[in-house]
Amino acid sequence: xxxxxxxxxxxxxxxxxxxxxxxxxxxxxxxxxxxxxxxxxxxxxxxxxxxxxxxxxxxxxxxxxxxxxxxxxxxxxxxxxxxxx
Numbered sequence: 001x002x003x004x005x006x007x008x009x010x011x012x013x014x015x016x017x018x019x020x021x022x023x024x025x026x027x028x029x030x031x032x033x034x035x036x037x038x039x040x041x042x043x044x045x046x047x048x049x050x051x052x053x054x055x056x057x058x059x060x061x062x063x064x065x066x067x068x069x070x071x072x073x074x075x076x077x078x079x080x081x082x083x084x085x
Contacts, residue, residue: 016051022060026068037060044060054055
């Protein structure tokens with residue numbers, strides 16, 4: 001299979017992220033992101049220290065969509081949105 005030369009394969013590794021990092025990914029202010037997250041805190045859970053753990057980051061992406069500032073492969077997106085427990 002020949003790969004399209006215009007396609008860049010960038011790897012995004014899910015890792016613990018803080019409010020500021022997530023707000024930047026979504027292109028919103030820290031305060032706006034705070035307001036978003038308050039509405040779904042029961043589903044996401046409270047952060048530990050300053051960070052959301054990987055399962056929480058995955059849930060945030062499921063709830064708010066994949067941020068436009070990251071590129072992920074289609075297979076990765078499919079994996080991200082598989083049903084969770």
